Amino acid sequence: DRAAVDYWLPVDQYIGGIEHAVLHLLYSRFFVRAMRDCGYLGFDEPFAGLLTQGMVCHQTFQDEAGNWLFPEQVDARDGDGFVHHESGAPVVHGRSEKMSKSRKNVVDPEAIIRSYGADTARLFMLSDSPPERDLEWSETGVEGAWRYLNRLWRLVAEAPMDLGPVDGAKPDRMEQTVAAVHQSVHKAIHATTGDLDRFHFNRAVARIRELTNDLERLDETMSGAAWVMREGLETIVRLIGPIAPHLAEDLWQRLGHETLLTDTPWPDADSALLTDDTVTVAVQVNGKLRGTIELGRDAGEDVAEAAAL
Numbered sequence: 001d002r003a004a005v006d007y008w009l010p011v012d013q014y015i016g017g018i019e020h021a022v023l024h025l026l027y028s029r030f031f032v033r034a035m036r037d038c039g040y041l042g043f044d045e046p047f048a049g050l051l052t053q054g055m056v057c058h059q060t061f062q063d064e065a066g067n068w069l070f071p072e073q074v075d076a077r078d079g080d081g082f083v084h085h086e087s088g089a090p091v092v093h094g095r096s097e098k099m100s101k102s103r104k105n106v107v108d109p110e111a112i113i114r115s116y117g118a119d120t121a122r123l124f125m126l127s128d129s130p131p132e133r134d135l136e137w138s139e140t141g142v143e144g145a146w147r148y149l150n151r152l153w154r155l156v157a158e159a160p161m162d163l164g165p166v167d168g169a170k171p172d173r174m175e176q177t178v179a180a181v182h183q184s185v186h187k188a189i190h191a192t193t194g195d196l197d198r199f200h201f202n203r204a205v206a207r208i209r210e211l212t213n214d215l216e217r218l219d220e221t222m223s224g225a226a227w228v229m230r231e232g233l234e235t236i237v238r239l240i241g242p243i244a245p246h247l248a249e250d251l252w253q254r255l256g257h258e259t260l261l262t263d264t265p266w267p268d269a270d271s272a273l274l275t276d277d278t279v280t281v282a283v284q285v286n287g288k289l290r291g292t293i294e295l296g297r298d299a300g301e302d303v304a305e306a307a308a309l
Helices: 004-008 018-037 109-116 120-126 139-157 178-195 202-213 227-240 243-256 301-308
Strands: 015-016 052-053 056-062 074-076 082-085 088-096 278-285 288-296
Touching: 004 278, 015 018, 015 056, 018 052, 074 227, 088 202, 109 120, 109 139, 120 139, 120 202, 139 202, 139 227, 178 202, 202 227, 227 243, 288 301
Parallel strands: 015 052
Antiparallel strands: 056 088, 074 082, 082 088, 278 288
């Protein structure tokens, strides 16, 4: 059905590992070219976009007889050595390679999910490195992601202040620190949205964590802090929803919402809050940095010179 073909194709985005380049990718391109030449298709390529994702890698282990061992069969001992978990015999550790069943350097997802939860595994894999690069699996990285999610949980479940009602009115006045955090919320929405669109998942996670740090600067004694804290927490939960969906849905309910987060529209950034009112200008004397000054964005040369002097 040519009408259906023209509606659905080409595919918007192809994501696959480099090992798929010969079979899946090359063959699909060949068939599309052939059908185009036969007059069945009106386009040249089956995919509008291509992302070649990196491999998940892990260290390899072998016993003295050269048999491959699973990571859970190996214990680290004092120093750099490794021993067999059951026999205590020395284990030879090799270089890190892409996870494969033949070398047994694989980690069972079920074990990770039982210990840390699925969201932690997702967050770690997306935050560790750009998706086109290889990912070095490590327990340390998983624990770091787990600690952050626990921190986010406490920030919502044990909020440091009364957040007020859902959809509460924006305060007429905000202290300077509160206004700066309010601006950070909308900068995070804008930047994270762009990062996700470009598959820069690690950058998106970093921005969400930076916003978490900014929210922790708020104090209930600050004017407007409660409203901005709610706005910020709701924003973080919405932004992290695609990355840690199970936790995000629970936190969304704890923030007082009755609808599902997955049915909630993506947040929009206020464009008026994306530009700073001030800029940091470097002061140099004979080519050497002597300090920095904060100036209004529209400050003239005479104002900048006077401030520098």
